[in-house]
Amino acid sequence: MKRILSGIQSTGNLQLGNYLGAIRNWVKLQNETECFLFAADLHALTVFQNPQELRHNTQEALAMYLACGISEERAALFPQSMISEHAELMWILSCHTSMGWLNRMTQFKEKAGKQRDQANAGLYTYPILMAADILLYKPDSVPVGDDQKQHVEIARDIAGAFNRAYGVEVFILPEFLGMGPATRVMSLKDGTSKMSKSDPSDASRINLKDDPDTILQKIKKAKTDSGVFPANPDETEGRPEVKNLINIYCALTEKNPEFLYQQFGGKIFSPFKESLADVCVESLRPIREKFNHLMAHQDHLNNVIGQGVLKAKTVAEKTLLEVKEIIGLYKG
Ligand code: AQP
Numbered sequence: 001m002k003r004i005l006s007g008i009q010s011t012g013n014l015q016l017g018n019y020l021g022a023i024r025n026w027v028k029l030q031n032e033t034e035c036f037l038f039a040a041d042l043h044a045l046t047v048f049q050n051p052q053e054l055r056h057n058t059q060e061a062l063a064m065y066l067a068c069g070i071s072e073e074r075a076a077l078f079p080q081s082m083i084s085e086h087a088e089l090m091w092i093l094s095c096h097t098s099m100g101w102l103n104r105m106t107q108f109k110e111k112a113g114k115q116r117d118q119a120n121a122g123l124y125t126y127p128i129l130m131a132a133d134i135l136l137y138k139p140d141s142v143p144v145g146d147d148q149k150q151h152v153e154i155a156r157d158i159a160g161a162f163n164r165a166y167g168v169e170v171f172i173l174p175e176f177l178g179m180g181p182a183t184r185v186m187s188l189k190d191g192t193s194k195m196s197k198s199d200p201s202d203a204s205r206i207n208l209k210d211d212p213d214t215i216l217q218k219i220k221k222a223k224t225d226s227g228v229f230p231a232n233p234d235e236t237e238g239r240p241e242v243k244n245l246i247n248i249y250c251a252l253t254e255k256n257p258e259f260l261y262q263q264f265g266g267k268i269f270s271p272f273k274e275s276l277a278d279v280c281v282e283s284l285r286p287i288r289e290k291f292n293h294l295m296a297h298q299d300h301l302n303n304v305i306g307q308g309v310l311k312a313k314t315v316a317e318k319t320l321l322e323v324k325e326i327i328g329l330y331k332g
Contacts, residue, residue, distance in 0.1 A: 004029055004177070005139040007038040007080065010058040011047065012197035013207040016280075017185035019068060019287075020251045021145030025179040027069040029143060035075035036137045036312055037065055042080045042087065042129060046111075046122045047198065060291075062308075063301055064208055067291035072304045076311035080133065083309065085316035089132040090125075092323060096162045097128050101154055107147070131155035135171045136316045143177040146184050147194065152176040166326050170319070185248060188222040191240025209288050212281040219245075219277040224269045231265030233257070249276050252283045 006026060008018050026037060039061040044054060062077045070077065080086055102108070105127055112119035122129075127150075134142055134155045142152050152174060159171035185195045187204040195205045203218055210218070223241045230236045236243045246257050249272075264272040294301050324331075 001034050002032070002140040003034045003036070003137065004141055004143055005036040005038075005134055005137045005174075006143050007040040007043075007133060008061055009044045009197075010039040010041045010054065010061045010079075011044045011049065012057060013209060014061060014064045015185075015195055015197045015205040015207050016248065017145070017195040017205070018197065019208055020185055020248075022143065023065060023068045023070070025143045025177075026065070026075075028179070030071060030074045033140075035070070036078075036139065036315070037070060037075050038078050038080045038083075038133070038312070040080050040133070043126060046120060046126055059301070059305070060295070062305055063294040064287075064291055066294055066301075066304065067287045068208070072307070075308070077305060077308040078312045079305070079309075083136075083312050083316045085136055085313075085320040086129065086132050089136055089320055089323065090129045092327065093131055093135070093158050093162065094125065094128050096165060097131075097154075097158050101157060102127060105154065106150060127151050127154045128158065131158045134174050135159055136319045137312070138172045138315075138319065139174050140172065141175040141177040143179060146178055149176050149178065168326055170322050170326060185251070186240065186244040188218060188241075188244075190223065191242075191244045206280060206284070208284060209291055210284070211288070212285070215280050215284065216277045219273050219280065220270075222273070229260075229264040229267050229269055229272050231261050233261075235265075245272070245276060249279055252279050
């Protein structure tokens with residue numbers, strides 16, 4: 001059976017982009033693959049986190065994976081930091097990663113911005129930790145959003161460099177697995193920025209645990225423009241916010257936008273927004289209810305996470321031992 005690995009940073013409330021760009025794809029893949037899914041709490045540390053909130057967000061992220069339909073029988077769910085092999089392998093891989101590769105990473109450039117010298121080293125070496133996350137589990141593919149493609153590519157480069165340096169094939173070169181048309185969900189306030197759980201404006205995103213009224217209000221206030229609803233795809237050109245709302249509708253309903261152009265084309269935005277709010281509320285209702293149930297039954301949740309940690313640890317430990325043997329670390 002093929003294996004996949006993926007994760008989400010536990011930096012806040014999981015949002016619609018995390019669901020449509022990542023979790024929903026994992027759910028589709030879980031019947032035919034072995035899944036290792038983690039909450040990336042070590043990655044979260046590249047931005048200062050309130051300690052209590054970080055611990056809570058990590059548990060909530062894993063509960064949300066289950067609430068979105070991940071099966072505890074099919075997947076190993078675990079917090080990244082509970083498998084110490086991630087950080088250990090990262091150091092070894094750092095010694096096989098060129099600065100040139102890191103300098104090309106667009107995420108560092110975007111996140112560090114003009115304050116490059118003030119940015120912490122973790123933000124810069126983040127791709128090496130992500131390579132370690134992936135390579136430890138030898139997955140065939142990594143289902144993530146478009147924005148993470150470059151990170152999977154560098155993980156392949158690092159794996160190849162390591163394998164060549166020692167004349168081994170210990171690491172499998174993982175494939176990037178992007179899925180579906182609406183992999184990039186944009187902010188409700190700015191159609192050119194990605195919807196993000198750490199955007200200071202809560203109104204910019206739909207959180208997966210938002211209640212129906214909050215969702216309705218956020219969609220009502222979502223930015224559009226002074227025009228009317230488009231009647232065809234050409235009329236969406238240069239209108240990123242409008243395109244984004246249409247994409248969200250189509251991604252959630254798995255429908256083609258054609259019927260939206262027919263139903264709402266030429267009208268003011270409010271009827272479409274009402275319909276979109278309904279779609280969001282009804283799609284997220286079962287997720288929110290299951291999430292609340294899981295969070296109210298901590299023993300069960302912690303037991304599922306404990307099982308996931310055991311399974312992940314067994315695989316990670318084995319790979320790290322192989323690597324240590326190859327590179328000649330002292331065994332005693
Ligand atoms: N807006 C999005 N559209 C599509 N996919 C998205 N993902 C995140 N936002 C969107 C996908 O979710 C997975 C995990 O992302 P992450 O949380 O580890 O990092 P991120 O991409 O930086 O997500 P956020 O919400 O923006 O996090 P913060 O605010 O912490 O930086 C990935 O597969 C990603 O593609």
